[in-house]
Amino acid sequence: MKYDQIPNSLFIKNRKKFMDRMQPKSIAVFNSNDIYPISADSVLPFEQHRDIFYLSGADQEETILVLYPDSINKKNREILFVRETNEHIAIWEGEKLTKEKATEVSGIQNIQWLKDFDKTFFDLMTEAETIYFNTNEHYRQAVETETREDRFIKKYKQQFPAHRVAKSNPILQEIRGIKEPEELELMQTACNITEKGFRRLLGFVKPGVMEYEIEAELVYEFVRNRSKGFAYPPIIASGNNANVLHYLENNKVCNNGDLILMDVAAEYANYSSDLTRTIPVNGKFTKRQKEVYNAVLRVKDDATKMLVPGTLWAEYHKECGKLMTSELLGLGLLDKADVQNENPEWPAYKKYFMHGTSHHIGLNTHDYGALKTPMKANMVFTVEPGIYIPAEKMGIRLEDDVVIQEKGEPFNLMANIPIKADEIEDLMNK
Numbered sequence: 343m344k345y346d347q348i349p350n351s352l353f354i355k356n357r358k359k360f361m362d363r364m365q366p367k368s369i370a371v372f373n374s375n376d377i378y379p380i381s382a383d384s385v386l387p388f389e390q391h392r393d394i395f396y397l398s399g400a401d402q403e404e405t406i407l408v409l410y411p412d413s414i415n416k417k418n419r420e421i422l423f424v425r426e427t428n429e430h431i432a433i434w435e436g437e438k439l440t441k442e443k444a445t446e447v448s449g450i451q452n453i454q455w456l457k458d459f460d461k462t463f464f465d466l467m468t469e470a471e472t473i474y475f476n477t478n479e480h481y482r483q484a485v486e487t488e489t490r491e492d493r494f495i496k497k498y499k500q501q502f503p504a505h506r507v508a509k510s511n512p513i514l515q516e517i518r519g520i521k522e523p524e525e526l527e528l529m530q531t532a533c534n535i536t537e538k539g540f541r542r543l544l545g546f547v548k549p550g551v552m553e554y555e556i557e558a559e560l561v562y563e564f565v566r567n568r569s570k571g572f573a574y575p576p577i578i579a580s581g582n583n584a585n586v587l588h589y590l591e592n593n594k595v596c597n598n599g600d601l602i603l604m605d606v607a608a609e610y611a612n613y614s615s616d617l618t619r620t621i622p623v624n625g626k627f628t629k630r631q632k633e634v635y636n637a638v639l640r641v642k643d644d645a646t647k648m649l650v651p652g653t654l655w656a657e658y659h660k661e662c663g664k665l666m667t668s669e670l671l672g673l674g675l676l677d678k679a680d681v682q683n684e685n686p687e688w689p690a691y692k693k694y695f696m697h698g699t700s701h702h703i704g705l706n707t708h709d710y711g712a713l714k715t716p717m718k719a720n721m722v723f724t725v726e727p728g729i730y731i732p733a734e735k736m737g738i739r740l741e742d743d744v745v746i747q748e749k750g751e752p753f754n755l756m757a758n759i760p761i762k763a764d765e766i767e768d769l770m771n772k
Contacts, residue, residue, distance in 0.1 A: 347612035350449035370474035509658025532610035549598035573614035577605035584737025618741035625770035
């Protein structure tokens with residue numbers, strides 16, 4: 343891996359938090375992701391399942407974590423199964439986890455080869471009464487592929503039909519949403535790498551540059567700073583492309599007088615950052631562009647202040663809508679009649695700002711985290727309002743990642759990344 347090894351104390355803490363919430367005489371199992379084929383002998387780069395990574399630090403395929411806190415044999419309360427390595431694998435695929443290295447990474451003492459899983463697991467299940475399955479219940483999931491986790495659940499439901507079944511996901515949603523200090527440090531590193539990429543662009547962008555050239559500059563800066571690259575598919579949208587919320591082509595020329603909306607950020611050690619900035623191609627905002635830009639910035643700043651312990655996510659979004667409505671009235675994009683006659687299910691402001699303002703971020707860009715209960719300290723949220731005006735060929739979104747504090751305003755992990763219009767102009771025209 344490109345990143346520095348993470349202290350295993352983080353994963354030890356994470357496992358304890360999970361096991362403390364398990365039912366008596368229960369066992370929980372977490373599988374790594376598959377390596378997904380493209381065609382012929384080509385495959386996609388491996389990405390570890392974030393849950394097994396969160397609980398073990400194991401960043402390798404064909405890995406299984408078993409947690410059984412009530413095991414009669416104390417050494418079986420945590421077991422990590424990894425693929426047995428050999429000289430042939432080392433030559434063709436590179437270094438894999440040895441038992442010693444797996445302990446060093448995870449803090450788990452009982453490391454076994456994957457080939458021994460079925461025998462060991464059967465023995466444990468004769469003691470256990472409940473099994474926790476790790477189903478994907480994220481509110482934005484839309485997965486059609488049968489995963490390694492899915493296949494595991496199907497197989498062992500048939501093999502152990504008399505066991506009770508429980509869900510890992512509610513526990514993970516609760517504990518993964520609140521970040522440990524080590525996680526915040528990793529996320530800060532990801533944000534710092536993103537800052538380097540953005541500052542690089544400010545001296546690079548000019549009329550005539552291609553969107554994909556901007557993407558290439560970012561990849562270079564991210565990878566040279568120990569990131570795998572983008573935390574999510576990059577959006578580099580110039581001119582009217584910015585009004586396509588998930589524009590991914592990145593293949594158009596950036597024209598003089600246009601803005602470029604860039605939703606681009608680095609990952610580090612599987613932790614995401616999530617940045618959006620909008621800059622003028624020629625280094626100078628027009629009067630109208632700056633008016634809209636500053637309106638978006640005011641909404642972002644005011645929305646950020648509302649992210650405090652006790653805030654309810656749904657109510658927060660309603661308040662953000664009120665902030666945006668006020669700014670759109672000031673810009674002349676809405677009038678009072680639009681607001682008075684609006685559909686409560688689709689308020690007037692949604693014509694120009696149709697997405698949410700914030701989401702959890704962490705090991706996933708749209709991370710796990712409780713959304714129906716009050717916010718807590720050390721949750722990390724994006725703040726990303728935008729105004730999209732196709733008639734003016736303009737789309738502006740601004741986004742930072744912030745950490746909720748016990749008291750006061752959130753801490754902005756992206757505070758050092760330029761955002762004020764005047765600062766961006768100055769840096770682009772140096």
